[in-house]
Amino acid sequence: MSDDPTCGVAHGHAPGEPAADRVLVAVFASPVAAALLRFGVECGFAPVLVEPxxxxxxxxxxxxxxxxxxxxxxxADVVVCDHHRDELGEVLRDALATDTRWIGLMxxxxxxGPHVAALAALGVPPEEVARVHRPIGLDIGSRAPAEIAVxxxxxxxxxxxxxxxxxxxR
Structure with a gap:
């Protein structure tokens, strides 16, 4: 067996303990949010759904x-899963006011992104708006909710x- 701890985890020889400091917040109920939280649990995140x-x-x-x-x-890593919701600006403004680790918008x-105008209309300074990551995820050609979540x-x-x-x- 290899001394590489990652290899040991892959073969079930080392504990793959979930990280105690991972929280995944999916904002707005959707099939993508559900898939994201399911896979997040597998990766050691505590799942949170925010649905105002x-x-x-x-x-x-x-x-x-x-x-x-x-x-x-x-x-927390905050992922806004719907950019068409009327509450988008308020939810992002309030999230930016917290000490959350990361905020992203699909x-x-x-x-x-519609968040730029929505946040500007609420008086959020551009340097705060810039904290919202967009685009997010890896470019794998995702189409289905599970693919977008991955x-x-x-x-x-x-x-x-x-x-x-x-x-x-390689």
């Missing part, structure tokens, strides 16, 4: 905390681990 409108979604993992606002959690990278989670893990998330060296 009270919408429901199927497929959330057991133990998901449900809130109406982004928690002030320094270990959406088409070829267009300016792409997003891979990007978050790369960021947490100080990696670019690019192609592996």
């Amino acid at each position: 409108g009270g919408r429901e979604v199927d497929g959330l993992p057991g133990g998901t905390t449900r809130l109406t606002a982004v928690p002030a959690e320094p270990h 959406g088409n990278p070829r267009h300016e 792409s997003t989670l891979a990007g978050l893990l790369a960021d947490r681990n100080g990696r670019s998330g690019g192609q592996l060296a």
Whole structure:
């Protein structure tokens, strides 16, 4: 057996303990949010769904905390899963006011995100708006909710681990 601890985890010889400092916050109930939280649990994240409108979604993992606002959690990665919601500006403004680790917004990278105008209208300074990551995830051609979740989670893990998330060296 190799001395590489990662190899040991892959073969079940070393404990793959979940990190105690990982919280994944999916904002706005959707199939993508449910998939993101399910896969997040597998990667050691505590799952949180923020849904200010009270919408429901199927497929959330057991133990998901449900809130109406982004928690002030320094270990949290916040992923806004719908950029068409009327509450987008307020939710992002409030998230930016917390000490959360990372905030990202899903959406088409070829267009300016609607969060820019929404936050400007609420008086949020440009340097704060710039803290919202967009686009997010790895460019793998995602289309289905599970694919979007995998792409997003891979990007978050790369960021947490100080990696670019690019192609592996050959």
